Amino acid sequence: MVIHTSVRTGASLPDKPYGQLACEQVDVYYGSFRAVTDVSLAFGINEITALIGPSGCGKSTLLRSLNRMNDLIDGARVEGRVTFMGEDIYGKRVDAIEVRRRIGMVFQKPNPFPKSIFDNIAYGPRVNGIRVDSMSDLVEEALTKAALWDEVKDKLKQSALGLSGGQQQRLCIARTIAVKPDVILMDEPCSALDPIATARIEDLMHDLRREYTIVIVTHNMQQAARVADRTAFFTAQVDEGNGDRTGVLVEYGKTAQIFENPTDRRTEDYISGRFG
Amino acid sequence: MTTQFAGQLEGRPRPFDVVVRLLFRLAAVITIVITVGILLALLLPSIGFFSEVPITDFLFGTRWAPRFADASFGVLPLVTATLWTTFIALVFAVPLGLGAAVLLSEYAHWRVRKVLKPILEVLAGIPTVVYGYFAVQFIQATVLKDWLQLPTGSFSVLAAGFVMGIMIIPTIASISEDALSAVPNALRQGSAALGANRMQTTVRVIFPAAVSGIVAAIILGVSRAVGETMIVALAAGQQARLVANPLEAGQTMTAFIAQAALGDSVVGSLQYDTLFAVGLLLFVITLVVNIISITIVRRVRKAY
Ligand SMILES: Nc1ncnc2c1ncn2[C@@H]1O[C@H](COP(=O)(O)OP(=O)(O)OP(=O)(O)O)[C@@H](O)[C@H]1O
Ligand SMILES: [Mg+2]
Numbered sequence: 001m002v003i004h005t006s007v008r009t010g011a012s013l014p015d016k017p018y019g020q021l022a023c024e025q026v027d028v029y030y031g032s033f034r035a036v037t038d039v040s041l042a043f044g045i046n047e048i049t050a051l052i053g054p055s056g057c058g059k060s061t062l063l064r065s066l067n068r069m070n071d072l073i074d075g076a077r078v079e080g081r082v083t084f085m086g087e088d089i090y091g092k093r094v095d096a097i098e099v100r101r102r103i104g105m106v107f108q109k110p111n112p113f114p115k116s117i118f119d120n121i122a123y124g125p126r127v128n129g130i131r132v133d134s135m136s137d138l139v140e141e142a143l144t145k146a147a148l149w150d151e152v153k154d155k156l157k158q159s160a161l162g163l164s165g166g167q168q169q170r171l172c173i174a175r176t177i178a179v180k181p182d183v184i185l186m187d188e189p190c191s192a193l194d195p196i197a198t199a200r201i202e203d204l205m206h207d208l209r210r211e212y213t214i215v216i217v218t219h220n221m222q223q224a225a226r227v228a229d230r231t232a233f234f235t236a237q238v239d240e241g242n243g244d245r246t247g248v249l250v251e252y253g254k255t256a257q258i259f260e261n262p263t264d265r266r267t268e269d270y271i272s273g274r275f276g
Numbered sequence: 277m278t279t280q281f282a283g284q285l286e287g288r289p290r291p292f293d294v295v296v297r298l299l300f301r302l303a304a305v306i307t308i309v310i311t312v313g314i315l316l317a318l319l320l321p322s323i324g325f326f327s328e329v330p331i332t333d334f335l336f337g338t339r340w341a342p343r344f345a346d347a348s349f350g351v352l353p354l355v356t357a358t359l360w361t362t363f364i365a366l367v368f369a370v371p372l373g374l375g376a377a378v379l380l381s382e383y384a385h386w387r388v389r390k391v392l393k394p395i396l397e398v399l400a401g402i403p404t405v406v407y408g409y410f411a412v413q414f415i416q417a418t419v420l421k422d423w424l425q426l427p428t429g430s431f432s433v434l435a436a437g438f439v440m441g442i443m444i445i446p447t448i449a450s451i452s453e454d455a456l457s458a459v460p461n462a463l464r465q466g467s468a469a470l471g472a473n474r475m476q477t478t479v480r481v482i483f484p485a486a487v488s489g490i491v492a493a494i495i496l497g498v499s500r501a502v503g504e505t506m507i508v509a510l511a512a513g514q515q516a517r518l519v520a521n522p523l524e525a526g527q528t529m530t531a532f533i534a535q536a537a538l539g540d541s542v543v544g545s546l547q548y549d550t551l552f553a554v555g556l557l558l559f560v561i562t563l564v565v566n567i568i569s570i571t572i573v574r575r576v577r578k579a580y
Contacts, residue, residue, distance in 0.1 A: 097472070105465075107465065113467070
């Protein structure tokens with residue numbers, strides 16, 4: 001079996017990621033239930049990192065803890081440290097709003113606002129008080145980067161809800177780019193899309209990597225293999241203390257190594273199971 | 277071979293479905309019949325009224341004295357009183373009701389919300405005579421006159437309107453809260469992920485998305501205020517006169533109807549018919565308010 005992994009495997013990818021964003025011994029709880037246990041992981045700058053693993057192992061939960069989206073969930077709590085440029089984003093004086101501006105997120109289900117296409121993109125810069133000479137230029141730039149400009153340039157005033165699912169997802173990516181974050185988190189961004197739209201978003205990620213650090217959750221092994229520089233494999237294991245199933249990090253490395261040469265049996269089983 | 281399989285898709289008779297469908301149709305017909313009946317009951321006596329009183333005298337006249345020897349049927353005094361009490365009620369109820377809805381839906385912990393929401397709904401069920409008594413005894417006599425020393429008599433549209441506002445706050449708050457809570461969380465998360473704070477998310481994303489429900493809440497508030505009788509009858513007074521300032525007393529359309537209906541007008545007399553003419557006007561005003569709001573909602577909806 002041959003798996004084609006990301007083009008950037010060889011010399012250009014450092015052995016250890018230069019971690020702009022990192023977790024140190026992170027536990028995430030929902031009330032008393034510990035959904036994720038003891039994850040330490042560094043996400044390399046200008047790299048794409050894929051988080052893979054079976055359903056319910058806590059990938060989304062971990063991803064949400066990286067930009068404090070868990071703050072919006074009743075009862076969710078993070079222990080350990082998540083650092084961004086060396087600073088703990090859960091620190092006392094840190095503003096969660098600023099964290100989310102620097103670390104953007106694209107969700108599994110496209111969630112455009114019930115506004116015009118233009119206003120969807122302009123929303124982020126407006127609420128952040130970003131001064132621009134021309135909002136139209138900024139909107140065009142974001143839509144172009146998200147490979148959507150040509151399709152929508154004549155209907156910017158129309159409702160974003162009239163776009164197809166794939167277009168909506170690219171709009172959500174454009175919306176995220178418009179606030180110029182440093183990191184983009186993506187939770188199964190292609191799960192609702194057809195292969196063509198998926199391919200476009202994967203191309204887009206390759207382009208975006210030059211400017212952004214990207215973390216993507218995916219159930220699609222081929223996708224992880226195609227786009228990710230590094231891959232982290234998670235699984236759910238039964239906690240000896242209370243019998244809960246909690247998510248743990250099994251193995252983390254360059255995508256080629258994870259797919260071609262996994263060191264852990266569980267990784268191998270999962271990957272080979274998927275590829276049959 | 278087609279005939280061999282023909283008939284396989286034909287349904288068995290489903291008597292239960294037929295009965296249920298009949299019942300629903302009956303309910304729909306009864307609703308329509310009752311509505312048309314009410315409209316006719318208002319229209320027929322009104323026709324009698326307008327054959328004796330020119331409609332322009334009624335609509336634009338400034339003196340309302342249907343029972344005097346030199347009777348005059350200018351309805352504006354009643355209309356001004358209704359407009360004042362409704363306006364004052366909305367001035368208090370809309371900001372406070374929407375504020376409460378936002379607080380409950382967007383800011384409150386879910387446990388707090390679970391306790392407060394039912395309380396709000398109970399408040400909406402307090403009999404209006406209690407509010408009316410509170411308005412005339414406490415707000416008018418004690419607060420406005422004794423404490424604030426305002427130049428006002430025993431009644432005022434301000435006291436009535438203010439208490440009416442308090443009365444409709446729970447209605448507006450509860451229905452708008454439903455509308456806000458119905459907005460998918462995905463939009464809140466999407467907004468937060470772009471670095472918006474809660475206020476920005478609420479004002480720029482959640483509110484526009486919930487606008488039809490919020491407008492519905494306000495319309496219901498307006499309708500209740502326009503149609504409210506007990507509070508205004510008790511606290512705004514029973515003198516029909518043009519109201520120029522909120523500290524004055526004034527008789528609203530509903531208060532007049534209540535007073536006249538309790539009186540001894542002979543069925544079929546002109547005095548009796550005035551009641552229906554005022555009722556018809558009330559009906560038309562409520563209808564117009566509804567149409568305007570529906571148009572507004574359509575406009576706003578179109579914008580996104
Ligand atoms: N809001 C929540 N409240 C309580 N428990 C939650 C919540 N969200 C997730 N969980 C629990 O946390 C665990 C991890 O869920 P999570 O959604 O992070 O898994 P996942 O790896 O993203 O799964 P999938 O691949 O199916 O998306 C699950 O047991 C789930 O039931
Ligand atoms: Mg998930």
